[in-house]
Amino acid sequence: MKPIDSNKRRNFLKQSSILAAGTLVSGNSFMAAANTYAPLQKAANRKTPSNPLPKWKGFNLLDFFSHNPNNARTPTPEEYFEWMADWGFDFVRIPMAYPYYLKFDRSEDISIKRIRKIDRKQTDKIEQLVYNAHKYGLHVSLNLHRAPGFCVNAGFHEPYNLWQDEAALEDFLYHWKFWAKRFKNTSQEKISFDLLNEPCTREDMNDQHSKRGPIPGEKYRNLVKAAVEVIRGQNPDHLIIADGNNVGRDVIPEITDLDVGQSCRGYYPSIISHYKASWVFKDTENLPKPKWPGQVGDAYLSREMLEEFYKPWIDLVKQGVGVHCGECGCYNETPHEVFLAWFSDVLDILSSNGIGFALWEFSGSFGLLNSGRKDADYEDWYGQKLDRKLLNLLMKV
DSSP: OOOOOHHHHHHHHHHHHHHTTTOOOOOOOEEEOOSSOTTOOEEETTSOTTOSSOOOEEEEOOTTOSSSGGGOOOOOOHHHHHHHHHTTOOEEEEEEEGGGGBOSOTTSOOOGGGTTOBOHHHHHHHHHHHHHHHHTTOEEEEEEEEETTEESSOSSOOSSOTTTOHHHHHHHHHHHHHHHHHTTTSOTTTEEEEOOSSOOEESOTTOTTOOEEOOOHHHHHHHHHHHHHHHHHHOTTOEEEEEOHHHHTBOOGGGTTSSOEEEEEEOOSHHHHTTTOTTTOSOOSSOOOOOSSEEETTEEEOHHHHHHHHHHHHHHHHTTOOEEEEEEOOOTTSOHHHHHHHHHHHHHHHHHTTOOEEESOSBSTTSSBSOOOSSOOEEEETTEEEEHHHHHHHHHO
């Protein structure tokens, strides 16, 4: 990748900030959070007083999303972090598949006895990504996207079930103790721990389209409570976040006393966010064409339905519980103008209530760069295809 031309970057930023109505915010000053989150003593300057979590905005990075390092993506270039920071972003979430950093025979299904065989060469790569982000002032949220005994996605045979087997829970806690210890001396201003991606029930853990539903609240509480004890046993100030129940959709009332934040999703309705995505819809050829707002199939899609959907999360903020949207965005098959119209409403509702966000990708089919949309006008940005309209939208909030 070419070195960054600082003059070009400055001119681009100046032009972008004008188009974004002068709303680019920079700086890393912190203020005290009142009456909640004892370990969270400070929050970013863009947070509103009612949300204990900072109003982070940024991206997910999928370097360690695959369970097999041989199938991993090209590592995130350091230039990406510089661009994020220059454009006013301050957050990255790293969804990890735990088998990525284990030692075992990948020609066979993993056995329980290999779940704790951590490969330090692989965890060093994860740490390096974290430190690269920190170099540019970005907060990092580590997430177990695939945890021992559970993942919302198929594609890997788990030897047990996190929601049913005590051995799976113990291994889950072992992994979080490992990460909490590795970052024991890292400030909560720089790192947080997002326990488990999109908890839900599944009839068949290896069926991509199996039926999903919420985890019983007390069962989810028990998992979160145990993880909090393990993580804060390494550092009582560690910042912890739990993804919403029912694939990230639902507030978790059972854990509001546990001093953790909660993470919602920006994928509603899925006919907009995941139009023609094969891992969501079995029949991708006969879907109604998305509109925003407008009649799509049997439903009229509108901002009002979004406001109703996010009301429980906004109410949670008003109760003094920290909320962040850990994933959001739109697959590249949705018409670009429909995507931007819908996403503008999503981000406005979240942002006006002090809730930050993380786009699912920085570069890729959901991303700001190289999304592969057929109807987007891309700008060349050091050899990358930049969705300038999306960037301007993200910079406004």
